[in-house]
Amino acid sequence: MTPVLDVRGLAYAYPDGHQALFGVDLHVHQGERVALLGPNGAGKTTLVLHLNGILTAGAGSVAVSGLPVEKANLAEIRRRVGVVFQDPDDQLFMGTVRADVGFGPANLGIKGDELDARVMRALERVGMEEYVDRPPHHLSFGQRRRVAVATVLAMEPEILVLDEPSSNLDPASRRELADILRSLDVTVLMVTHDLPYALELCPRSVILSGGTVVADGSTYDVLTDDALMKEHRLELPFGFDPRTMARPHD
Numbered sequence: 491m492t493p494v495l496d497v498r499g500l501a502y503a504y505p506d507g508h509q510a511l512f513g514v515d516l517h518v519h520q521g522e523r524v525a526l527l528g529p530n531g532a533g534k535t536t537l538v539l540h541l542n543g544i545l546t547a548g549a550g551s552v553a554v555s556g557l558p559v560e561k562a563n564l565a566e567i568r569r570r571v572g573v574v575f576q577d578p579d580d581q582l583f584m585g586t587v588r589a590d591v592g593f594g595p596a597n598l599g600i601k602g603d604e605l606d607a608r609v610m611r612a613l614e615r616v617g618m619e620e621y622v623d624r625p626p627h628h629l630s631f632g633q634r635r636r637v638a639v640a641t642v643l644a645m646e647p648e649i650l651v652l653d654e655p656s657s658n659l660d661p662a663s664r665r666e667l668a669d670i671l672r673s674l675d676v677t678v679l680m681v682t683h684d685l686p687y688a689l690e691l692c693p694r695s696v697i698l699s700g701g702t703v704v705a706d707g708s709t710y711d712v713l714t715d716d717a718l719m720k721e722h723r724l725e726l727p728f729g730f731d732p733r734t735m736a737r738p739h740d
């Protein structure tokens with residue numbers, strides 16, 4: 491089966507010469523939810539920026555459902571790969587929630603009732619349909635993050651990539667977003683430092699460290715490998731022990 495996301499030997503140096511990725515391999519199949527973990531500066535954001543062609547591979551390749559991420563395919567790649575950035579304000583810039591969520595599909599030529607239906611469907615999936623005619627800047631941070639997820643869902647992507655989805659959310663909003671993400675029938679790659687969130691949501695975790703993949707396995711196995719965790723500066727929150735938790739993915 492062709493992976494939804496197929497990263498092979500990806501290497502990248504920033505223009506200043508800093509080599510951020512050294513031959514990364516990552517294959518994600520349809521319906522998987524995968525956490526991308528790793529210490530600060532590991533290269534996680536650099537990797538994510540290659541998935542929808544914001545950065546171009548120095549060496550190696552990235553393909554989404556068999557389509558190479560390259561200039562000629564960027565419009566289609568950006569429809570297939572929905573990236574939810576850490577700061578929702580990077581994604582919301584229109585006067586109303588409706589206009590923001592409809593922006594991407596409208597650019598694909600969708601209009602009228604079909605556009606309205608797409609917008610409402612995406613907002614319903616994140617529980618924000620009541621806010622459709624509100625200005626995004628009047629919403630709370632957690633509500634703006636949900637709308638940012640809806641802007642991406644409205645494109646009906648094949649893979650949803652989330653950068654730190656739980657950051658700055660209160661515990662109830664964090665839980666509600668987890669419920670939303672679990673309910674979506676979409677492949678998910680989630681960059682996070684929130685290890686309990688990774689355990690709760692993602693059966694599989696990949697650790698990126700120093701620009702290379704150093705572990706790829708079940709989230710439970712990764713988080714309970716004390717030597718691996720220590721070596722790559724990953725720490726569980728005080729008092730949190732996966733061994734004593736219900737194992738959500740068994």
Ligand SMILES: Nc1ncnc2c1ncn2[C@@H]1O[C@H](COP(=O)(O)OP(=O)(O)OP(=O)(O)O)[C@@H](O)[C@H]1O
Binds near residue numbers: 504505508
């Ligand atoms: N524009 C840039 N120019 C030069 N080097 C950069 C640039 N952006 C990032 N880097 C470097 O590339 C490396 C990887 O950075 P990246 O942002 O991908 O890490 P990260 O894993 O996402 O970190 P964090 O967890 O802190 O968000 C770091 O050493 C960083 O300093």
